[in-house]
Amino acid sequence: MNWLTILCGLQLLFCVLKPGICSAADDFKTRLDGSVLELDESNFDSAIASFDFILVDFYAPWCGHCKRLAPQLDKVAPILAGLRDPIAIAKLDADKFATLARKYEIDGFPTLKLFIHGVPVDYRGPRKPDLLVLYLKKYVAPDVSILGSDSAISDFLEAAGTYFPLYIGFGLNETVISHLAIKYKKMAWFSVAKDFSEDAMVLYDFDKVPALVVLHPNYKEQSVFYGPFEDEFLGDFIKQNLLPLAVPMNYETLGQLRYDDRKIVLTIMENEKGEKSQKLIKLLKAAASANRDLVFGYVGVKQWKEFADTFGASKNKKFPKLIIWNGDEEYFSVIGSESLDDEDQGSQISRFLEGYREGRIEKKMIEGPSFMDHMKSTIGVGALVIIVFLVAMLMLIRSISKDDDEPRRAGTRRDIDHGDSSDAESSDSENGARKKEE
Incomplete structure (x- = not known):
């Protein structure tokens, strides 16, 4: 018996003891028409009891960020209401109903909380409408989807979309990855294929089973793991493949890096879209593949000058520039390998990594507030x-x-x-x- 079953049993008992509240909950369900529900102290508990999944926006009328978020929630409400397992969207004026705000420890606006069978979970995912829908769909999906045919695999990939990495265990028992699927549910899709053809083996580029394949559709990357399927090795593979080989630095990827404790090899370029930069990114991917204990990221000054300047980009305009970042306030330059010349950049990257591992480094502090602190609550x-x-x-x-x-x-x-x-x-x-x- 899992915790959701226990919660459902408690909810049924509560309805027996408090039939009035459950009646109000039934009334709420009839109002799941795709609009955002307006909550207050009189109907909040009824709303939470009405839906297996309800996202509540705790807002303040004076908050500019709240005003910008409201139309985004209006857009996604009908989409989420139409899911096979619907998610309701509601809002509460936490400034006016301060007692409820204190009860749920609301200390900033807007705060989003997803109530799963009445249990609140902080929502820290993206807030753009399309990404918010993809993110929330993961909460109502099974921890591990069971796929019984080639067509089921295709349907799973189509439904999952391209934003998150996808793990497919071919010939793998779901119990092997279930605990890791729960741990990383916010960051990836997990499935096991029970039945598949040789065509699927060719398509997903593996030649024996069991095999765990990870796909990064957005980055057109794929990797295969053949074991050993023990917690230590399997956990390392899953964790190290949550991100692409070379990570473009932006607010979304910084949020994902919160969950990764590896050091970051950060390459600062003038323009990450340029032809020379694209060639360099390919070299970074090759280095990342051989150095899985590190994260390889890159940022263009043209794309995000404010972020690049925290590492002294404006003072040293010789690009590309390589540093090692701890994800917080410290970073390290490797003595004699601060910048890359145009020729043989692959060898220069290797020398940079060698210098870092041998300790030929100079410690520095970022200029301005920590960007990882900015991403954290x-x-x-x-x-x-x-x-x-x-x-x-x-x-x-x-x-x-x-x-x-x-x-x-x-x-x-x-x-x-x-x-x-x-x-x-x-x-x-x-x-x-x-x-x-x-």
């Missing part, structure tokens, strides 16, 4: 208000310890430090909203 509004309060108290104690007769001028920094905290809280709320933005 960091300090919320509540925490920021507490920090403001503690800083104010510290300044007050310091001022008391000084001579009380010390003259003060209006408008000094000290006066600002002791200003009304309501302004600070308002500002922090807006900051919290920004940090919750995707």
Whole structure:
């Protein structure tokens, strides 16, 4: 008996004890017409009890990010309502109904929570309509899909789309990968093919079973794993193939890198779309294939100057530039291999990696805020208000310890430090909203 079965049993018992709420829940189900449901304190519990899956947008009317997200949710609501396992979309004014906001630990706006059989899960995926639909479809799909024919494999690939990597275990028992499928469900599709033809073996480029094939449709990449199918080796293969061989740096891929603790070999280029850059990316893929303990990423200054400048791109304009990044505030240059010349770049990449592994490195700090911190859900509004309060108290104690007769001028920094905290809280709320933005 799994936890979802237990939850369903508890829900049935609750309906027996509280028939009024369950009646209201039935009323909600008749309203799943593709519109976004407006919730408040009187109907929130009924809505959560009505649907196996409901995504709730905790918003504030004054929040600019919330205003931009609302039409996106309006677009996806009818699509998600039409799924075989429908997902309802709802919204709650968390500024007005503060008790509910505190209950679910809402500390920034907008905050999205997916309630699965009544259990809230933080939604940290993409918010663009097409990607949001793909992301949420994974929650209602089986952890491991069972495929019984070539056509079932094709249908599975078509339904999954191209955004996430797809793992297909040919001749593999689903119990072998089920626990890893649950662990990485947010980042990939998992399936096992029970029956397939020799044509499928040719199409997916494997020559014996059991085999685990991973496809990256967006990047036209494929890899095969023949075992051993023990947790350590299987887990490493799945984790190392969640990302493409060479990762283009953007907000979405940075979010995915949160789950990967490997160091990042970052190549900074002038323009990642240029012909020379495309040739370099192919070399990076080859290096990544031989160095699976590292992530290989690249960014064009033209594509994302702000990100490139945190690694001193504007100061050193000799590109391409190679660094090793820990994904947070530190990065390392390899002495004597900071930049690549046009000739024989493959050998230069090899020398760079050799220098890194031998410790010929210089430690540096990024310029400006940590981009991985930016991608994480960091300090919320509540925490920021507490920090403001503690800083104010510290300044007050310091001022008391000084001579009380010390003259003060209006408008000094000290006066600002002791200003009304309501302004600070308002500002922090807006900051919290920004940090919750995707």
